[in-house]
Amino acid sequence: xxNITQLEGLILSRQQRDTAIGIELIFWIKTEQGPCQIVLTxxxxxxxxxxxxxxxxxxxxxxxxxxxxxxxxxxxxxFGQQKVVAIYSQSLKSSRRxxxxxxxHGIAIFEADIKxxxxxLMERFIFGSxxxxxxxxxxxxxxTCHNPKxxxxxxxxxxxxxxxxxxxxxxxxLYSIGLTLxxxxxxxxxxxxxxxxxxxxxxxxxxxxxxxxxxxxKWFQQHDPDIIIGWAVVNFDMRLLAERAxxxxxxxxxxRDNQALQWxxxxxxxxxxxLKLAGxxxxxxxxxxxxxxRHFESYSLESVSQSLFSEGKLITxxxxxxxxxGLEIKYQYEHTPLKLAAYNLQDCLLVARxxxxxxxxxxxxxxxxxxxxxxxxxxxxxxxxxNLYLPLLHRSGYIAPNIGDVEAQHSPGGFVxxxxxxxxxxxxxxxxxxxxxSIIRTFKIDPLGMxxxxxxxxxxxxxxxRGARFSRTEHHLPNILDGLSLARESAKKANNQxxxxxxxxxxxxxxxxxxxxxxxxxxxxxxxxxTLRGHQIMIETGEFIEKLGYQVIYGDTDSTFVWLEGxxxxxxANEIGKMLEQxxxxxxxxxxxxxxxxxxxxxxxxETCFSQFFxxxxxxxxxxxxxxxxxxxxxxxxxxxxxxxxxxxxxDWTELARLFQETLFEKVFAKQxxxxxxxxxxxxxxxxxxxxxxxYHKRLRRRLDAYVKNVPPQVRAARFADAQNIKLGxxxxxxxxxxxxxxxxxxxxxxxxxxxxxxxxxxxxxxxLKPIADAILPFLPEGDxxxxxxxxxxxxx
Numbered sequence: 001x002x003n004i005t006q007l008e009g010l011i012l013s014r015q016q017r018d019t020a021i022g023i024e025l026i027f028w029i030k031t032e033q034g035p036c037q038i039v040l041t042x043x044x045x046x047x048x049x050x051x052x053x054x055x056x057x058x059x060x061x062x063x064x065x066x067x068x069x070x071x072x073x074x075x076x077x078x079f080g081q082q083k084v085v086a087i088y089s090q091s092l093k094s095s096r097r098x099x100x101x102x103x104x105h106g107i108a109i110f111e112a113d114i115k116x117x118x119x120x121l122m123e124r125f126i127f128g129s130x131x132x133x134x135x136x137x138x139x140x141x142x143x144t145c146h147n148p149k150x151x152x153x154x155x156x157x158x159x160x161x162x163x164x165x166x167x168x169x170x171x172x173x174l175y176s177i178g179l180t181l182x183x184x185x186x187x188x189x190x191x192x193x194x195x196x197x198x199x200x201x202x203x204x205x206x207x208x209x210x211x212x213x214x215x216x217x218k219w220f221q222q223h224d225p226d227i228i229i230g231w232a233v234v235n236f237d238m239r240l241l242a243e244r245a246x247x248x249x250x251x252x253x254x255x256r257d258n259q260a261l262q263w264x265x266x267x268x269x270x271x272x273x274x275l276k277l278a279g280x281x282x283x284x285x286x287x288x289x290x291x292x293x294r295h296f297e298s299y300s301l302e303s304v305s306q307s308l309f310s311e312g313k314l315i316t317x318x319x320x321x322x323x324x325x326g327l328e329i330k331y332q333y334e335h336t337p338l339k340l341a342a343y344n345l346q347d348c349l350l351v352a353r354x355x356x357x358x359x360x361x362x363x364x365x366x367x368x369x370x371x372x373x374x375x376x377x378x379x380x381x382x383x384x385x386x387n388l389y390l391p392l393l394h395r396s397g398y399i400a401p402n403i404g405d406v407e408a409q410h411s412p413g414g415f416v417x418x419x420x421x422x423x424x425x426x427x428x429x430x431x432x433x434x435x436x437x438s439i440i441r442t443f444k445i446d447p448l449g450m451x452x453x454x455x456x457x458x459x460x461x462x463x464x465x466r467g468a469r470f471s472r473t474e475h476h477l478p479n480i481l482d483g484l485s486l487a488r489e490s491a492k493k494a495n496n497q498x499x500x501x502x503x504x505x506x507x508x509x510x511x512x513x514x515x516x517x518x519x520x521x522x523x524x525x526x527x528x529x530x531t532l533r534g535h536q537i538m539i540e541t542g543e544f545i546e547k548l549g550y551q552v553i554y555g556d557t558d559s560t561f562v563w564l565e566g567x568x569x570x571x572x573a574n575e576i577g578k579m580l581e582q583x584x585x586x587x588x589x590x591x592x593x594x595x596x597x598x599x600x601x602x603x604x605x606x607e608t609c610f611s612q613f614f615x616x617x618x619x620x621x622x623x624x625x626x627x628x629x630x631x632x633x634x635x636x637x638x639x640x641x642x643x644x645x646x647x648x649x650x651x652d653w654t655e656l657a658r659l660f661q662e663t664l665f666e667k668v669f670a671k672q673x674x675x676x677x678x679x680x681x682x683x684x685x686x687x688x689x690x691x692x693x694x695x696y697h698k699r700l701r702r703r704l705d706a707y708v709k710n711v712p713p714q715v716r717a718a719r720f721a722d723a724q725n726i727k728l729g730x731x732x733x734x735x736x737x738x739x740x741x742x743x744x745x746x747x748x749x750x751x752x753x754x755x756x757x758x759x760x761x762x763x764x765x766x767x768x769l770k771p772i773a774d775a776i777l778p779f780l781p782e783g784d785x786x787x788x789x790x791x792x793x794x795x796x797x
Contacts, residue, residue: 003135003136003137003138004033004136004138004143005133005134005135005136006131006132006133006136007029007031007033007036007131007132007136007143007145008031008032008129008130008131008132008153008154008155008156009029009030009031009032009036009129009130009132009153009155009157010029010030010128010129010155010157010159010365010368010375011027011028011029011128011129011130011368011374011375012028012029012030012035012226012227012279012280012281012375013027013028013276013277013278013279013280013281014026014027014028014117014374015027015117015276015278016043016092016115016116016117017092018091018092018093019041021041021042022041022042022043022044022090022091023042023043023044023045023090023091023092023116024039024040024041024043025038025039025040025043025116025117025120026038026039026040026278027040027130028256028278028279028280029129029130029132030157030159030226031143031157032156032157032158033143034141034142034143035141035142035143035224035226035256035279036132036136036142036143036144036145037142037143037144037145037256037257037279038130038132038144038145038148038150039144039145039146039147040120040146040147040150041146041147042147043116043120044069044070044088044089044090044116045088045089045091045092045094045095045116046086046087046088046089046095046111046116046119047086047087047095047098047099047109047110047111047112048074048076048084048085048086048087048109048110048111048112048399049084049085049087049102049107049108049109049110050078050082050083050084050085050108051073051082051083051084051085052082052083053102053107053108054071054085056105056107057085057087057102057107058071060101060102060105060107061098061101064101066094066097066098066101067094068087068088068089068094068098069088069089069090070086070087070088071085071086071087071088072085072086072088073085074086075397076394076397076398076399077397077398077399078110078398078399078401079398079401079405079447079451084110084399092116095112099112108402110399110400110401110402111390111399111400114386114390118372118387121372121387122372122386122387122390122391123391123394124150124151124152125152125391126150126151126152126153126372127152127368127369127370127371127372127387128155128365128368128369128370128372129152129153129154129155129369130150130151130152130153131150131151131152131153132145132148132149132150133148133149133150133151134146134147134148134149135148136148141224142256142257142279154369155365155369159226159227159361160181160223160224160225160226160227161181161182161225161226161227161228161229161352161355161361162179162180162181162223162225162227162228162229163178163179163180163181163228163229163230163348163349163351163352163355164177164178164179164228164229164230164233164237164348165177165178165230165231165233165237165344165347165348165351166178166236166237166240166241166344167329167333167340167343167344168240168329169326169329169330169333170324170326170327170329170330170731172240172243172244173209173244174192174209174212174213174240174241174244175191175192175329175333175340176189176190176191176192176212176333176340176341176344177189177190177191177212177216177344178341178344178345178347178348179216179219179348180345180348180349180352181223181225182352184349186223187202187345187348187349188201188202188203188204188219189201189202189203189204189341189344189345190203190204190206190212190215190216190219191203191204191205191206191212191337191340191341191344192205192206192207192208192209192211192212193205193333193337196337196338198338198341200342201338201341201342201345203338203341209244209248210248210250213241213244213245213248213250213252214250216241216252216254217252217253217254220253220254221253224256225280226280226281227280227281227282227283227361227375228277228280228281228282228283229282229283229284229285229351229352229355229360229361230282230284230285230348230351231284231285231286231301231347231351232284232286233282233283233284233285234263234273234274234275234282234284234287234376235271235272235273235284238261238263238275238277238282239263239273241254241261242261242262242263243263245261254277254280255276255277255278255279255280256278256279256280257278257279259277259278259279261275261276261277262275262276262277263275263276264276271736275376281374281375281376282376283355283360283361283364283375283376284376285301285304285351285354285355285360286299287376287378288355288358288360288363288364289304289354289358289360290378290379291363291364291367291378291379292358292360292363292501292502292505293501293505294358297697298697298699298739300739301313301347301350301351302316304354305350305353305354308353308354308357308358309353309357311350312350313343313346313347313350314339314342314343314346315328315329315332315339315343323730323753324725324730324731324733326731327730327731359497359498362498362499363498363501363502364376365498366498366499366501366502366503367384367502367505367506370384370484370487370502370503370506371383371384371387371388371506372384372387372388373387381506381509381512381513381516382513382516382518382519382520384506384509385509385510385513385519385521386400386520388480389447389476389477389480389521392476392480393447393448393476396448396474396476398448398451400520400521401520401521402520403517403518403519403520403522405520406522406523406524408517408522408524409524410524411515411524411527411528411531412528412531412532412535413531414531414534414556414557414558415531415534415535415538415539415555415556415557416555416556416557416626416627417538417542417552417554417555417556418623418624418626419553419554419561419615419624419625419626419629420551420553420554420615420624421615421616421617421622421623421624421625421779422553422614422615422779423612423613423614423668423776423779423780424553424563424610424612424613424614424615425567425611425612425613426563426564426565426567426573426609426610426611426613427553427561427562427563427564427609427610427613427631428561428562428564428573428576428577428580428606428608428609428610429559429560429561429562429607429608429609429610430541430559430560430562430577430580430581430584430604430605430606430607431558431559431560431604431605431607432537432538432558432559432602432603432604432605433603433604433605434485434504434507434508435534435537435557435558435602436508436510436511436530436531436534436558437481437484437485437507437508437510437511438601438602438603439530439533439534439537439602440477440478440481440510440511440530441478441481441482441485441601442592442598442599442600442601442602443462443464443470443529443533443596443598444462444470444471444472444475444478445464445468445470445477445478445526445529445530446470446471446475446476446477446478446526447477447514447521447523447526448471448474448475448476449470449471449474449475449476449477449478450464450468450469450470450471450523450525450526452471452474452475453468453469453470453471453474454468454469456469456471460472462596462598464525464526464528464529464533465525465528465529465532465533466524466525466528466529466532467525468525468526468528468529470529477510480510481507481510484503484506484507485507487499487503488500488503488504488507491503511527511530511531514526514527514530515527515530515531534557534558537588537602538555538557538558538560541560541584541604542555542560544583544584544587545560545562545580545584548580548583550562550563550564550565550576550580551563551565553615554615554624554629556626556627559607560604561613561615562580563613564576570609570611570634570635570636573609573611573634574606574609577606577609578606580606581604581605581606584604585600585602585603585604588600588602608631608633608642609633609634609635610631610632610633610634610642611632611634611639612631612632612668612669613629613630613631613632614629614630614631614665614668614776614779615628615629616628616629616646616775616776617775619771619775625645627644627645628644628645628646629643629644629645629646630642630643630644630646630665632669641662641665641666641669643661643662643665646661646772652696652698653768654693654694654695654696654764654768655692655693655694655695656685656690656693656694656764656768656769657768657769657772659693660681660768660769660772661772663677664677664678664772664773664776665776668776668780673781673782674773674776674777674780674782675782675789678769678773678786678789678790679789679790681769682765682769682790685761685764685765685769686761686765688759691759694743694744694759694764695741695742695743695752696713696714696741696742696743696744696749697739697740697741698712698713698714698739698740698742699714699737699738699739700714700715700718700734700737700738700739700740701737702737703735703736703737704718704719704722704734704735704736705735713742713744713748713749714740714742714749716748716749717740717742717749717750717751718733718734718738718740718751719734720749720750720751720754721733721734721740721751721753721754722734722735724751724754743755743759744759744760744763744764745757745758745759745760746758746759746760765790769786770786770787773785773786773789774786777789
């Protein structure tokens with residue numbers, strides 16, 4: 001038996017549970033030597049109360065016969081400067097009883113929502129990876145260690161990843177399971193059915209569904225993956241595997257140490273759930289893309305893979321015999337199972353390619369290493385902030401407030417200037433680099449810093465907004481951001497894209513957390529001291545630029561748009577951009593040193609040059625719009641048209657609108673007449689030549705029966721579709737959210753699969769072409785509007 005005394009590895013799974021001798025914490029980590037299970041016994045749950053409530057608390061516990069393990073006076077205070085007492089319990093269950101007894105009597109408790117296992121890690125500053133020191137024993141393919149010393153570490157172990165996808169009947173009976181590994185020669189499809197020869201897919205044939213599940217269990221034991229990836233893999237694939245195993249009374253042991261897969265439905269949504277799988281982590285592609293702030297028009301596997309690789313599923317709506325996907329899968333299984341196996345495996349491969357291309361596993365690891373969040377944790381900016389901030393706050397002598405201790409109040413949003421609409425030559429964009437994090441770092445904006453700053457003389461503290469003042473020396477958030485900023489610069493030098501991306505998202509989330517009523521540190525004075533300082537900086541920067549003789553035509557959060565009237569060429573524009581960058585940065589350095597005695601961490605960058613730029617008006621108004629523009633971005637390498645907030649980049653407009661707007665602006669920026677193009681487009685539309693471009697694709701964000709008063713076109717189309725499905729005996733497709741494709745016909749919206757009426761071309765003229773054309777026409781030599789242009793010219797065709 002091989003014994004060692006130290007290992008380092010990445011935390012894959014974590015679990016806490018009550019035992020007879022206290023709370024037990026179980027971690028599985030992946031090390032260079034292999035997987036290791038860490039068991040910590042005899043842990044205790046803890047929450048805090050104010051010392052002033054101690055006597056009443058003891059009376060309540062005594063009256064109710066409630067038992068605790070220990071009461072301990074702590075050298076900590078609330079933000080209200082009240083001393084606190086810690087109440088320890090031997091079990092999670094008993095701690096919850098104590099908490100409920102106190103809250104029922106109106107006694108405030110603090111930090112009760114922090115899990116024992118999360119507190120254990122954060123108070124030791126263990127984020128993502130851990131060093132284990134103790135007696136470590138080898139058991140077959142993995143190690144175990146009981147009650148070791150653990151400390152922070154950095155992950156360096158290689159991880160085995162499997163991409164998993166299942167296919168099933170409309171009744172959700174399993175047909176097959178696809179499994180791919182980086183070594184594709186080991187990839188396979190486990191399929192129920194009579195064996196058939198197949199050259200292009202490695203198929204393991206089994207006789208029935210139970211045999212399928214047992215074969216999957218054996219595959220996991222043989223290949224022992226660390227990470228399972230898939231598409232909707234938690235709430236579909238893993239859920240269905242758990243349900244089918246339960247149906248067969250099978251303990252489906254897919255976890256390490258022969259642990260069973262367990263899936264728990266959420267109380268508020270039975271279609272969503274949580275997974276317990278010891279020693280492995282399951283990463284859903286959709287959630288990981290959203291975590292890493294990657295946005296797509298649709299998060300379907302087909303849409304994302306087509307967007308990234310121009311490659312997609314083997315069975316699509318276009319080549320299916322059936323409109324309903326479930327019926328198509330059933331048909332393929334019954335008639336061409338080899339084709340279904342190839343389809344199953346292709347889905348696995350597409351998911352693996354997306355994860356590799358977007359570096360999603362690397363991103364998840366870096367996020368865990370930076371914040372301590374579990375690898376599979378969704379979103380959780382507030383939890384990340386708590387992990388980073390709370391241990392430091394405790395060491396400064398304070399405990400965290402509760403959500404709601406400070407009344408939630410609205411804080412102003414980012415600065416947005418009223419734009420000056422028009423069609424311009426040569427517009428520069430200057431961006432403040434990470435403006436909100438820079439404001440926090442420069443002006444020392446911080447929850448602890450505000451508590452301490454309000455106690456200090458005004459001459460010593462830094463003024464914020466809405467009555468806030470901040471300590472120059474007592475704070476943590478600016479230091480956290482300083483560290484993240486240095487780490488980001490190191491990641492840039494090392495060209496570590498996932499690390500850079502993770503740091504950027506975490507840094508930018510800090511303001512949002514302080515402005516969120518769901519955060520225990522929420523205070524409008526904190527959030528307002530960030531956004532209103534941003535307003536001040538943007539307004540003063542604009543005034544400074546105009547004093548230098550240039551006109552600011554728009555400003556948005558951290559970006560300033562400057563018109564270089566009379567500029568003739570790119571070289572001159574670049575010189576002016578660099579000059580403005582240097583002058584503005586010097587201005588803020590001098591101003592902050594003189595007025596605040598602070599070093600400036602504000603940094604503006606010359607970001608973009610548009611040789612042609614269009615800022616539209618608000619529809620039906622002469623006022624300039626906000627967050628909507630188009631420009632011809634010009635560099636030494638060439639030109640590119642950029643659209644922001646306009647129809648061509650909005651998913652709720654048709655392909656007709658996108659192509660029309662793109663071509664229209666190509667002509668505008670090339671200083672060509674657009675009259676002929678507009679007339680020809682209308683003519684082609686009416687002649688039915690553009691019908692394939694007229695489909696709307698929209699998301700149903702609620703259950704279909706939840707739309708009562710306001711029934712938008714996509715809901716009408718979905719109801720029409722499912723009414724037809726009922727008539728034809730087909731499964732209902734749209735009752736529980738989803739996406740629908742439809743056309744507007746003379747009889748209203750109709751789903752693409754059941755269009756029976758003529759297309760309403762006038763709708764597309766009025767609602768898709770006209771708004772786009774009318775936005776730009778008043779600024780062109782034509783000087784006309786869409787209606788008059790079309791009405792004058794159409795008789796000629």
